[in-house]
């Protein structure tokens with residue numbers, strides 16, 4: 466078993482196309498670069514981004530990954546930083562892309578891989594004077610100095626935690642450690658980012674791969690947001706890759722991923738803690754929005770008087786998001802909200818009326834504590 470080079474001598478343009486295709490976990494031999502460009506939300510707004518790999522060689526053997534060391538059918542190739550930078554700039558000057566998301570398998574020591582990623586970004590910034598968006602994937606276990614260099618060059622950096630705790634990570638990626646490498650590196654990046662504005666760092670956790678519960682995932686997300694000031698946690702439903710140890714494991718449902726995103730919003734933007742969330746045996750109910758499920762378990766807190774509730778309370782009402790809460794407060798300033806007519810045009814009004822009263826009157830259809 467092992468990794469063999471099968472693309473020696475390939476021209477750099479073709480190599481970049483294939484690496485970009487592989488970055489999407491696809492292994493076509495005649496890739497179309499257009500399909501590797503996707504619209505991503507960046508701190509600078511939505512942009513067409515080229516996601517590509519510097520290398521598909523990897524010395525690690527994560528059970529779920531298409532690039533794992535022992536997967537013989539993965540095409541292995543490496544592109545030189547100057548070739549990758551040149552290929553990207555050709556696309557950029559033609560107006561096809563406005564940003565780069567650069568990742569890589571880990572070949573040799575993580576520092577070696579990270580140096581090559583940094584070198585690519587450096588060529589773009591210095592030789593080509595490129596001022597556009599760069600997202601650099603960080604390799605776990607690199608030094609503080611290397612992290613500083615990466616943050617300096619990139620708009621966004623990311624290091625994936627993949628699993629919510631050490632025990633769950635060890636089940637799927639024996640060569641990685643949250644405790645020894647990933648969390649200390651994320652904490653270092655947080656401190657480095659204190660000296661910058663407009664840059665962000667994010668992570669990703671795989672859902673349904675390590676027999677983790679939603680409770681474990683959201684507990685770790687809260688820790689990452691509150692203690693390590695991470696900007697975003699992304700959730701990725703597991704999908705089995707053939708010729709890996711997990712090839713027969715069933716894929717995770719997109720519904721579960723969606724519920725985790727909803728619960729994540731509650732923790733990140735709505736002042737909830739993972740402890741508030743309505744878990745059943747560690748899982749969020751799949752048939753219900755988590756805020757609604759939370760409200761149904763806490764009906765003693767409802768209905769709230771919409772004319773008196775402050776912003777923090779309004780955003781806890783099912784159906785009321787941040788913009789709706791602001792709109793309600795704006796309307797209140799013009800006069801008391803007395804009937805549903807005064808809330809005309811507010812999104813989710815039918816749902817909201819089940820949890821509020823207007824000048825003491827209830828207009829909902831659910832049995833509330835009135």
Ligand code: SF4
Nearest residue numbers: 523525527530533570
């Ligand atoms: S280190 Fe990254 S690229 Fe390598 S096997 Fe693990 S997940 Fe895949």
